[in-house]
Amino acid sequence: MKKSITIATIAAAFLLATTAFGEASNVHAADSADITAKKSSNAKLLAELQSAQSKVASLDNQVANKTVAIKDANNKITDTTNAIKSYDTKIATAQKEVAARKATMRAQLKSLQKESGDTVTGNVYADFILNSDSISDLIDRGLTVGKLSKANADAMNDVKNAESNLANLKQEQQNKKATLEATKDKLVADQKNLTTLKDSAQKAADSLNTELKDNQSALASLEADAAKSGAKATAKAVATAAKASDSKDSKATATVAKTTSSSNSTSSDATTDTKSSSSASSSSSTSTAATTSSTPSVSGGSLISNAARYLGTPYVWGGSSPAGFDCSGLVQYAAAEAGISLPRTSQAQSTVGTYVSVSNLQAGDLVFWGGVGSAYHVGIYVGNGMFIHAPTEGQSVKYTSISAFRPSFGRRI
Secondary structure, eight states: OHHHHHHHHHHHHHHHHHHHHHHHHHHHHHHHHHHHHHHHHHHHHHHHHHHHHHHHHHHHHHHHHHHHHHHHHHHHHHHHHHHHHHHHHHHHHHHHHHHHHHHHHHHHHHHHHHHHOOOSSSOOHHHHHHTSSSSOOOOOOOOHHHHHHHHHHHHHHHHHHHHHHHHHHHHHHHHHHHHHHHHHHHHHHHHHHHHHHHHHHHHOOOHHHHHHHHHHHHHHHHHHHHHHHHHHHHHHHHHHHHHHSSSGHHHHHHHHHHHHHHHHHHHHHHHHHHHHHHHHHHHHHTTOOOSSSSSOOOOOOOOHHHHTTTTTTTBBBTEEEETOOOOHHHHHHHHTTTOOOOOOHHHHHHHSSSEOOOGGGOOOOEEEEEOTTTOEEEEEEEEEEEEEEEOOOBBBSEEEEEESSSSSSSEEO
């Protein structure tokens, strides 16, 4: 009889525990569906954010290129203005030479007038010749007048031609300056439009980043709730089994509780694995915020260490000095300090060296976004899934994770 009661008690306890566990499983299934949906939403948001970040980087690159072009136009305008001033000086000098030549001719005429005496013909040169004393004197005077006339005529023509040429050159420079100023005005207008587009794209990226963070927080909360639900279900099953047994059958009840706990532990382990996987995904999905303020442990030589010296330097469109960098300006400057000559823009830099896939990157490789010859952003890979770059206007030189902003390819220089 006692044996029969014990078996019945165990059976009842097991039934109650199984029922409780079944209810917990149903709750876990619902939680799991919510977690899966949230993960899917995270993945979609991350893809959208990557696209938005690429758009921002591309617009930043265009604005930076316009800035460089405006600087170049300003330099050319300055050179042209100086050339115009130089021609003004030369023209003024030529005009003085014309005046001096005229003064010389007047002096010559006065001298001839004295030699010829009173005028007979009204022409100083003719009178000078006619007042000769002999045939030979006549010939000499004729030759002298011819030489003077030709020399004066040539001198006047040379000076006038020089003045005319200088005036033409000055006009060419003035036309060039007008063209440069029109080009500059167009560049400034383009830059303004691109800046507006960039600001709009940055707002969209920031909004996506905020939404992604909120989604990740919600996912973490769901996973925590699922883990708590599993723990509560285990406790409930054990308590139910304990109540169903009397003191004589405590050992049997304990066996049932242990079995139930073991089964539920397996489910809890699965939940933990899911949480760990999700956490890893969440970590790799952090967008612009997936950066580190501390210096990662890296290798790669002076190119990296040179760039790292400028952590915190503000992003400046067209910047190429420690006062402020754009992406390609930072890379060019750090490379120059390492004795490496690189072109100024990311487009040109993306054609230097040897192509490297993202999966085969080594510390010191350059990383690019876009295509070879048309890249719109560049950084330096430092190892451990991190790169250093000048990100965008309003930010500073910093480290960023490849999982947060994945490059298109690398170049080994």
